[in-house]
Amino acid sequence: MAAALCTIGGARAGADELRPYTVVGDAIPAPLTGAPGDPERGRAIVGNRQVGLCLLCHTGPFREEHFQGNLAPDLTGAGARASAGQLRLRIVDASRLNPDTIMPPYYRVDGLERVAANFRGKSILSAEQIEDVIAFLVTLKD
């Protein structure tokens, strides 16, 4: 992975503004928000097929969810395999780690084609939701 140091801002008049963030190597070390994320809320987001969508593709430690995907690695142990910063870049825009990835860019609004009107200019998750998801993923140590 090319170690790039670059900042993107999703600012566009009239649209939900994305907060700027800084990529360092394969990570976004600094949280997107001032307040820390909440792991309970993060778990609910990851487990929700309309909100996080994660279990469409991933399996994970969610015994109550009977239908989980097998298009992507099991999320069990994700917090042991990667740092919070690495997880943050993965969720924000996984295409920076693997340009061919099928994992959607959760915090990006540019470079997308024909987005449905109700989602246009909006990222899949908000900065707060992403911090909640990170707070949950880092608890998945084994």
Added chain:
Amino acid sequence: MTEIAFAFRCVLSSVLIGTTLAAAGEIPMSERRSGYDMMSADTKAMQDDDTANPASLWVLEGETLWSTKTTNNKSCADCHGDTAQSMKGIAARYPAFDTKLNKPIDLGQRINLCRAEHQNATPFAPESRELLALTAFVARQSRGSPIVQDDPKMQPAIAAGRALFEQRLGQLNLSCAQCHDDNWGKQLAGSTIPQAHPTGYPIYRLEWQSLGSLQRRLRNCLFGQRTELYAFDAPEMIALEAFLMWRARGMPMDAPGVRP
């Protein structure tokens, strides 16, 4: 239709993306499998038995409409006669190029043309019960017929459909090919990803509890990608249909199918 270019796009990563675009892996002809092939034994049995296949209701209704005369005293049967003869293999080669309109049309549009031109009647709305019934009745006559898509005049539509199939779309930034070429057979939550061969349309989809066209099925996938939908019968929809039929060329029709 990318919106306004963004201010601080990371140059390095866009170069990276530009150079490593992998071509979607096309499914070799010998490995093609229809949605039917991938269904559970129960769902296959439901499709195979006309008395259990819920689509039979529409087929019967279509048969009635087929011989119903309109205001100009013409029924489909008056001109086309015995469907088992006249309509055999027809659904297997639509969309087809209409020389009068000078554009490709799908089977539903063809039936509506006959209604307007030959029956002096108002065309049925897309996805209306009547249009689905007639389409199902006509498509039923193609059971077992191999899909044909070899008219050179269809090439531009097939090429446009292929481009759409391979393009990432919507808020989720996924292409059809990423699921249906690259990940078929895997689980998207509870659903097995099929190869997307349109052999069974119109289908009775258990999730819809109703009959629906190929266009409706495509809209479901576009909706899932969070893509702005194309209108029914838009050139993009016909192009996607044409490409999918070309991609499934030679495969036998099993319409009207039952699908999960």
